[in-house]
Amino acid sequence: MPDARSRHGRLTVLSGPSGVGKGTVVAAVRRRHPEVWVSVSVTTREPRPGETDGVEYHFVDLDTFTGMVARGEFLEHDTHFGAGYGTPRAPVEERLAAGGSVLLEIDLQGARQVRARMPQAMLVFLAPPSWEELERRLRGRSTEDRQRVRRRLDRARIEMAAEAEFDAVVVNDDVEAAADRLVALMSI
Numbered sequence: 001m002p003d004a005r006s007r008h009g010r011l012t013v014l015s016g017p018s019g020v021g022k023g024t025v026v027a028a029v030r031r032r033h034p035e036v037w038v039s040v041s042v043t044t045r046e047p048r049p050g051e052t053d054g055v056e057y058h059f060v061d062l063d064t065f066t067g068m069v070a071r072g073e074f075l076e077h078d079t080h081f082g083a084g085y086g087t088p089r090a091p092v093e094e095r096l097a098a099g100g101s102v103l104l105e106i107d108l109q110g111a112r113q114v115r116a117r118m119p120q121a122m123l124v125f126l127a128p129p130s131w132e133e134l135e136r137r138l139r140g141r142s143t144e145d146r147q148r149v150r151r152r153l154d155r156a157r158i159e160m161a162a163e164a165e166f167d168a169v170v171v172n173d174d175v176e177a178a179a180d181r182l183v184a185l186m187s188i
Contacts, residue, residue, distance in 0.1 A: 015111040016126035017156035019138035021172045028179035045083035076113035125166035129173040
């Protein structure tokens with residue numbers, strides 16, 4: 001397995017609580033820093049409005065996902081909120097072997113799995129400016145019912161407590177600035 005740090009790049013994992021804006025920050029990284037290769041995760045959940053297969057996620061059915069797990073095709077994987085999520089291993093390893101920088105946007109459990117498999121990976125925790133702002137963002141999504149929002153908030157409390165496990169923290173108080181701070185960390 002290739003080292004997480006390669007000749008010119010490194011593996012960086014962005015994680016944080018649900019609703020903190022990981023996807024929004026990664027979208028800004030893609031716009032502002034096209035040299036950063038962002039891994040596209042696989043999920044069994046339905047696309048949200050505006051999501052495109054192969055851009056935000058590769059959307060697959062449960063049988064396909066289960067087969068990928070059984071064949072060891074994921075660098076990390078987890079099931080939460082009723083859906084499977086995983087990072088395809090091969091494209092990440094290929095990019096690192098070629099010397100490129102790789103960015104993963106994954107949840108806390110996935111970040112822990114990557115740390116166990118690739119200890120040199122840089123783990124970056126994306127934090128909200130405040131708990132109240134995180135709660136406002138989750139409630140403002142309008143894509144989930146109250147019960148699911150409550151479960152996400154309960155999980156977010158646990159995820160916030162894991163901040164100390166990470167190598168760096170970026171506060172998402174301004175999306176563009178957070179994207180630039182993340183990319184600056186990737187080059188350290």
